[in-house]
Amino acid sequence: MRNLSTTLAVLLLTFLAGTAFRSAESPQRYCNSRYNFCVSYPADIFVTSEESPNDDGIQLTSKTEDVEMRVTGYYNVMGWGLKDEYNEIVDAIKSDSREQIKSDNPVYSSNRMTSTIQMGMVTTFVEIIKQDDHFVSLIIVTNRNNLNKPSHKIESLLSKISLEVEAM
Numbered sequence: 001m002r003n004l005s006t007t008l009a010v011l012l013l014t015f016l017a018g019t020a021f022r023s024a025e026s027p028q029r030y031c032n033s034r035y036n037f038c039v040s041y042p043a044d045i046f047v048t049s050e051e052s053p054n055d056d057g058i059q060l061t062s063k064t065e066d067v068e069m070r071v072t073g074y075y076n077v078m079g080w081g082l083k084d085e086y087n088e089i090v091d092a093i094k095s096d097s098r099e100q101i102k103s104d105n106p107v108y109s110s111n112r113m114t115s116t117i118q119m120g121m122v123t124t125f126v127e128i129i130k131q132d133d134h135f136v137s138l139i140i141v142t143n144r145n146n147l148n149k150p151s152h153k154i155e156s157l158l159s160k161i162s163l164e165v166e167a168m
Helices: 003-027 082-093 152-158
Strands: 028-031 037-042 048-052 056-062 070-073 103-104 114-117 121-129 132-142 163-166
Touching: 028 048, 028 056, 028 103, 048 132, 082 103, 082 114, 082 121, 082 132, 121 152, 121 163, 132 152, 132 163
Parallel strands: none
Antiparallel strands: 028 037, 037 163, 048 056, 056 070, 070 132, 103 114, 114 121, 121 132
8 A cells, every 4th residue: 555655646746747847848928919919938938027018018038138028019100111110120229239230131021021130249030010000029139148048049049939910
């Protein structure tokens, strides 16, 4: 009987440890019904999240604050296209940094634009999706503290992040 109790206890602990391990690695999901988008992200990297008070998106930060991600929906009050919106974001990035842009590579399609911007050691990924009268933007800034972690490289992060935007 004692062996049976010990075996059951070991099985229960193994199950609980496995469940905790899977849930720690499973992605988190944030959905915004105001702008019809959802983003899935790795909970093991982004440990701090803050939803905006006006219900337009979420800001996520890594434990070391080396990586920051913002996903935001907002109205296109200026009636701009993707190029105009991207230029506005680039101007804001430039004004926040003393570094010069080493490279950026905007790629445009009919309603989507992506770019990776390199400034010094910091890399910024920008994705803008145009939907009717609004935009949804995903901005990831990495290597903010010059940690150079492989898990914080843009390619690694993008393989774990999924942004879905549905028409309103």
